[in-house]
Amino acid sequence: MLFDLDDTLLDRDKAVDNMFFIIFEKCYEDVKHTTKKEMLQRFKDYDKRSYGNSNKTSYGNSNKTKVLEGLFNEFPPKYRLPSQDLQDFWNNHFPQCFSVNQSTINILNSIKEQVKVAIITNGSTQRQKAKIINTNLNSYFDTIIISEEVGLSKPDKRIFELALNRLNVRPESALFVGDNLELDIGGSQNANIKGIWFNPHSIKNDTEITPFAEINSFEKLLSYLP
Structure with a gap:
């Protein structure tokens, strides 16, 4: 995931x-x-x-x-x-x-017990690494990909393919969870990965992108585990 x-x-x-x-x-x-x-x-x-x-x-x-x-x-x-x-x-x-909600940590622990997990983020290497380290998220993920560091950014499908290669996972076996319809959902779908739109504020989808699923809380991710 x-x-x-x-x-x-x-x-x-x-x-x-x-x-x-x-x-x-x-x-x-x-x-x-x-x-x-x-x-x-x-x-x-x-x-x-x-x-x-x-x-x-x-x-x-x-x-x-x-x-x-x-x-x-x-x-x-x-x-x-x-x-x-x-x-x-x-x-x-x-x-x-930044801080991480404890319920998010609990759900991440449940997810990583069953599947490999990764972060793909657009942003500067310095700032994104600092956020991840300061919140201790680095200890929960198998790989972390930052756009500036790898020279690729979402929605380019190659940044998603890079994550799959690092995890040794096929696209049809993966899910991508993100809040941005164009960058996250559209980008992951370009790489043949099912995109789950995280939409806690119930924003209206006024794009032509159709997510594989839409969730308003992280708890609902557990239902997509094998």
Whole structure:
């Protein structure tokens, strides 16, 4: 069973919230509660725009300088981080904003007792490895493939085929679990792997991609084990 990382194994939305609070504590003082809520929403908007674009180009890499500069320009801080330090600040702090739900760990343990498991993720090697190590996910998986590291990115079918080769598994025997219809489900299906759409927020499917299955919780994965 193959897994996406962000917004599948890890709650990226929650991590973005945590990242905002780190920035807020470091750079701002005496901000009204209503303004703070508005700042958080705008920060998430900037990040979403950056994250969505980066997933489709450059192996999922993204320059987060624009996200932080957007926030600082719209809401001038008391202490402004130097522009040349913004990317390093993000790289150093964002991986620490992630945590793994204990129920996810329990289900992973149940799954790996029966089948081989792998992660395929788009993104920079530095940031994705840091997330995986900080959450100890590296101890649960047989192989982990990061797009920048291998020079391939989802939805390219070759990155899925690379995982199958490493696991010595045939495509018809594999399942891929991910939240992104185009990158995860469409990509895995291009490699003849059944794609399970992880859709906990009940997002409407407005694409032409038809997942093998749709789940809103990890517990339902157990029913697809042999």
